[in-house]
Amino acid sequence: MSRTYVGMPAFPRAAARATEDATLRSNLRRATHTIRARRAQAVAELADWEELRAAAAAIKDRTLRHLDHYLTLLEENVTRAGGTVHWAADADEANRIVTELVRATGEREVVKVKSMTTQETGLNDALERAGIRAYETDLAELIVQLADDLPSHILVPAIHRGRGEIRDIFRDRMADWGRPAPEGLTDRPADLAEAARLHLREKFLTAKVAVSGANFLVAETGTAVVVESEGNGRMCLTLPETLISVVGIEKVVPAWRDLEVFLQLLPRSSTAERMNPYTSMWTGTSDADGPRAFHLVLLDNGRTDALADRVGRQALRCIRCSACLNVCPVYERAGGHAYGSPYPGPIGAILTPQLRGPASALEESLPFASTLCGACYEVCPVAIDIPEVLLHLRERVAEGGEVTVRGVRTRVRPAKRHAVERTAMRAAGWTFDHPGALRRAQRLAGRARRLRPRRLPGPLGAWTDSRELPELPAESFRDWWSRTRGDAP
Amino acid sequence: MSGGTSRERVLGRVRRALADVPRHERPRDHPVPRDYRLTHGTRTPADAAALLAANLTDYRAVVHRTDEGGLPALVAGLLGRRGARRVVVPPGLPDAWLAPELLAAAGVEQVADSPALTTRALDGVDSVVTGCALAIAETGTIVLDAGPGQGRRALTLVPDHHVCVVRVADQVVDSVPRALARLAPDRPLTWISGPSATSDIELDRVEGVHGPRTLEVVLLDGTGPR
Numbered sequence: 001m002s003r004t005y006v007g008m009p010a011f012p013r014a015a016a017r018a019t020e021d022a023t024l025r026s027n028l029r030r031a032t033h034t035i036r037a038r039r040a041q042a043v044a045e046l047a048d049w050e051e052l053r054a055a056a057a058a059i060k061d062r063t064l065r066h067l068d069h070y071l072t073l074l075e076e077n078v079t080r081a082g083g084t085v086h087w088a089a090d091a092d093e094a095n096r097i098v099t100e101l102v103r104a105t106g107e108r109e110v111v112k113v114k115s116m117t118t119q120e121t122g123l124n125d126a127l128e129r130a131g132i133r134a135y136e137t138d139l140a141e142l143i144v145q146l147a148d149d150l151p152s153h154i155l156v157p158a159i160h161r162g163r164g165e166i167r168d169i170f171r172d173r174m175a176d177w178g179r180p181a182p183e184g185l186t187d188r189p190a191d192l193a194e195a196a197r198l199h200l201r202e203k204f205l206t207a208k209v210a211v212s213g214a215n216f217l218v219a220e221t222g223t224a225v226v227v228e229s230e231g232n233g234r235m236c237l238t239l240p241e242t243l244i245s246v247v248g249i250e251k252v253v254p255a256w257r258d259l260e261v262f263l264q265l266l267p268r269s270s271t272a273e274r275m276n277p278y279t280s281m282w283t284g285t286s287d288a289d290g291p292r293a294f295h296l297v298l299l300d301n302g303r304t305d306a307l308a309d310r311v312g313r314q315a316l317r318c319i320r321c322s323a324c325l326n327v328c329p330v331y332e333r334a335g336g337h338a339y340g341s342p343y344p345g346p347i348g349a350i351l352t353p354q355l356r357g358p359a360s361a362l363e364e365s366l367p368f369a370s371t372l373c374g375a376c377y378e379v380c381p382v383a384i385d386i387p388e389v390l391l392h393l394r395e396r397v398a399e400g401g402e403v404t405v406r407g408v409r410t411r412v413r414p415a416k417r418h419a420v421e422r423t424a425m426r427a428a429g430w431t432f433d434h435p436g437a438l439r440r441a442q443r444l445a446g447r448a449r450r451l452r453p454r455r456l457p458g459p460l461g462a463w464t465d466s467r468e469l470p471e472l473p474a475e476s477f478r479d480w481w482s483r484t485r486g487d488a489p
Numbered sequence: 490m491s492g493g494t495s496r497e498r499v500l501g502r503v504r505r506a507l508a509d510v511p512r513h514e515r516p517r518d519h520p521v522p523r524d525y526r527l528t529h530g531t532r533t534p535a536d537a538a539a540l541l542a543a544n545l546t547d548y549r550a551v552v553h554r555t556d557e558g559g560l561p562a563l564v565a566g567l568l569g570r571r572g573a574r575r576v577v578v579p580p581g582l583p584d585a586w587l588a589p590e591l592l593a594a595a596g597v598e599q600v601a602d603s604p605a606l607t608t609r610a611l612d613g614v615d616s617v618v619t620g621c622a623l624a625i626a627e628t629g630t631i632v633l634d635a636g637p638g639q640g641r642r643a644l645t646l647v648p649d650h651h652v653c654v655v656r657v658a659d660q661v662v663d664s665v666p667r668a669l670a671r672l673a674p675d676r677p678l679t680w681i682s683g684p685s686a687t688s689d690i691e692l693d694r695v696e697g698v699h700g701p702r703t704l705e706v707v708l709l710d711g712t713g714p715r
Contacts, residue, residue: 031692051525062519065510068503081675087496139698140689156689163690189695193687197698204699205608221674231646231685231700238642239608249499254516256674260666261525271688274544275628275665278700279680280642286677288604289641300499308506326692407502 005150008340010365015334024335027162032326038272039323039379045274046264055261057383060317063219063254064307070219070252071298077222081284083294088246090406094299095126098211098244101295102132105242107208111200113226113236114138115213116320117246117299119151119342120355123211134211135177135203137232139196146173152336152344154322155270160335163187170195178203200232210236210291214247215319216262217296220255223283224296227266227276237280243291248299250307250316262319265381270321302355308404311392315350317382324376324386330369339366346376350389357405358397364415367393528663529627537626538657538708544629548683549696550704557711561588564618564652567705569595571650573615577602579640582620586654602640611643616650617701622678624655624706625668629683631655631706632668634676642677651701653681656709 008014018024043049063070075085088094094117102110110127112118112134124134124145136145143158144151147169151157158166167187174181179199185191212233216225224245226233237243253262267276285294307313325331325345336344340362341352349370353363367390376386396403400414532540542552555563564587568576577600578587592599600606600614620638624631631653633639645651655661662668672678685700696702 027691035688035692046529048525048529051522055521055523055525058519058521062516062521065507065514065519066516067507068500069516071500071503087499089495089498089502093495137699138689139687143689156692158689159692166690189690189693190697192690193695193698200699201612205612218674223674229685230687230689230698232698234642234646234679235699238646249503257666257669260669263665263669271694273548273682273694275625275630275680275682277548277682277684277686279678281674281678281680283675283677286635289635289643289677298499300502304499304502304506307503310509313506404506407498407505 005340005342008337008362010361011334011338011340011369012365014338014340015330015369018335018338019333021335023162023165024160025333027160028332028335031156031159032332035272035326039269039326042268042272042274046268052261052265053381053383056265056319056381057314057317059253059258059261060250060382061314063252064250064313064316067249067252067307070254071249074217074219074222074252075298077220078224078284078294078296079222081222083222083284083296086295086297088297088299088301090301091121091299092126094121094246094297094301095123097297098123098246099127099130099132101242101244102127102209103130105209107132107242109133109135109203109207110209110211110244111135111137111203111207111236111240112141113210113212113228113233114141114157115211115246116154116342117213117248118211120301121246121299123246135200135207137200137203137236138228139193139230139232142196142200143169146170146177150337151342153325154320154343154345154347156322160337163189163192166192170199174199204232204235204239207236207240209242209244210240212236212243212245214245214251215266216259217247217252218254218256218259219252221283223256223281225259226280227263228279229271229277231278234278234280237282238290240291242293242295244295244297246297246299248301249303250318266319266321269319269323269379269381302357302406304407305357305404306351306354308409309354309392312350312354312389314384315347315354315389317384318347318351319382320347321381323379323381327375327379329371329373329375334369339369346370346386346390347384350384350386350393353393357403358412358415364397367391367397526664527666532626532663534657534661537661537663541624541626541629541655541661542706542708544626545631545683545704545706546629548629548686550629550683550706552706552708554708554710557585557709560586560654560707560709561591563707564654565591565595565597567652568592568597568616568618571616571703573597573650575600575614576616576618577606577611577614577644577648579617579619579638579644581637581639582618583638587618602644608643608647611647614648616652617644617648618652618654619645620654620656621660623660623662623668623671625662625665627664630665630668631681632672633679633681634672636676642679645679645681646700649701650703650705651681652705652707654707654709656711658711 140158153159170181214224215227331345339348349366621631622634684704
């Protein structure tokens with residue numbers, strides 16, 4: 001049984017543990033900084049990036065505002081093309097549907113394409129309880145599975161592992177799952193990739209059932225799209241007799257033409273490539289080419305709860321590129337596991353609390369796992385205003401408010417654990433509403449520059465235990481503005 | 490097993506969640522600004538072919554250029570140099586692309602696709618030669634749609650060496666939007682941009698995992714479709 005996220009500690013405690021892990025921090029730093037620069041270069045090649053981004057946000061918003069229409073249209077077109085559509089209200093139901101579909105084939109093994117939704121539902125564990133073994137075939141998912149680990153990044157679930165660790169995992173664990181690692185395996189990435197190829201080859205050639213997700217579902221044609229790099233996706237989508245795709249209901253896009261926007265935005269945002277090596281598109285089933293049976297499982301699992309939140313629903317635009325993780329100073333230091341779900345980083349901080357509702361201290365703490373620097377919004381290819389949603393969710397944690405949980409509207413009470421934030425938020429609300437007081441408060445802060453404490457007094461001390469107080473500049477912005485421009489802004 | 494009830498429950502939740510959307514609003518009423526470009530720059534067909542070649546090369550595909558007269562010798566040479574013993578050929582590949590006597594001289598056996606060619610048997614084939622539906626210059630992508638001369642998807646997946654012929658005169662488009670407009674959604678489509686690769690080790694790209702590890706693209710100059 002692989003590890004699960006159940007009972008994960010709240011973000012600050014998990015993050016504190018991670019920040020003490022020097023190997024983890026250096027692995028994360030190297031990887032995120034590599035991809036950051038390359039992404040910026042790939043994006044700069046397209047002069048119309050902002051226009052593509054605006055179109056993408058609008059397409060997703062149109063879809064979300066009429067999601068019932070597009071879901072039924074999709075169902076009609078998938079069915080017409082020979083596929084079967086199933087609906088799952090929650091994770092358990094999705095797992096049950098997949099388990100029954102696999103059982104009906106008589107098979108006891110499935111090969112899997114990397115899929116966020118099946119991470120979210122815990123499908124592999126559910127299959128294992130039913131006596132069905134699921135083989136992850138994406139290289140990073142394979143590393144995570146062999147190491148009995150948890151994914152820590154949307155695109156590269158094993159980003160927290162360096163090449164040396166990966167070599168050790170392959171050497172020690174591959175034999176338990178099938179073909180052992182080659183003798184004398186080195187830590188050269190090309191050799192590690194070759195070891196994965198040899199290890200999984202036999203599985204691909206013999207698998208009768210595959211499980212995948214999908215990056216996009218086109219309502220008007222019934223087409224499913226999977227974007228990948230290694231070819232493990234093509235293997236799973238093409239060679240088995242039965243294909244089961246578990247896809248979140250927010251993955252639908254209205255029209256074929258809409259792919260022209262997303263297929264330009266996604267690869268550049270995610271792997272920093274002009275185009276990823278392989279993209280597969282299929283519509284139902286085809287004669288004598290690919291699986292004879294195609295099942296599409298449409299998953300809600302909290303998505304409609306997020307949809308009910310007028311500010312929070314923009315999180316459902318997400319196309320899982322992971323650009324926001326790669327630029328986030330908090331993610332870089334805390335690592336993915338601290339976020340307690342398959343969705344780490346800034347997007348996870350707004351998605352997880354909305355999908356799961358106010359379930360535990362973890363969900364309450366996630367909206368605070370940010371410095372609000374705004375880098376995530378800058379790089380988001382579908383223009384999700386992550387800081388806006390973070391503040392909205394913080395307010396609900398601190399002040400309480402309306403929330404939809406499993407389709408039922410309820411009021412949540414202010415969270416006890418966030419009394420400090422509540423005080424701060426009320427004070428901030430009051431000061432921003434009273435510009436005179438804001439000026440006075442800031443000037444006071446300016447005069448007190450030399451007296452800046454290391455640790456805040458009283459209940460605010462808990463805040464500074466895990467945060468550096470910012471350095472105060474010698475002159476406040478307001479003072480500088482009035483000195484250089486005359487009027488106070 | 491999927492049960493009508495879950496379908497109704499999910500759709501019901503969606504409709505309740507969207508209570509703020511005005512009843513009279515139709516999907517098209519929500520505007521989608523399409524101010525982005527359909528191509529990035531204007532270029533002649535020759536420029537497009539050159540850009541395609543450059544982008545394919547950038548992602549480690551091997552690019553060759555020839556005309557119809559030179560094609561059979563080039564293909565036989567590529568297979569021979571590779572040391573390929575068996576090459577699978579999809580139905581509908583133009584006869585003129587392969588010269589049996591040159592293949593025989595290079596020691597390459599030609600295997601026609603058939604239902605008897607199982608996945609396991611295909612794993613014993615070294616190379617595959619295909620055409621394509623189109624190629625995209627700006628991204629360095631070739632697209633297969635299982636049409637004549639391309640075959641079922643497994644043919645270009647299981648062998649480790651893929652030789653793909655692109656007709657420059659009528660198969661190179663500038664951009665992703667131009668490509669989608671020409672493709673049929675009801676066909677199984679495979680978009681290929683370079684050989685199999687991964688970024689899974691320290692987020693750095695290395696070539697060669699499960700798909701064909703060597704992709705050779707032949708840009709074919711000539712008169713267009715036959």
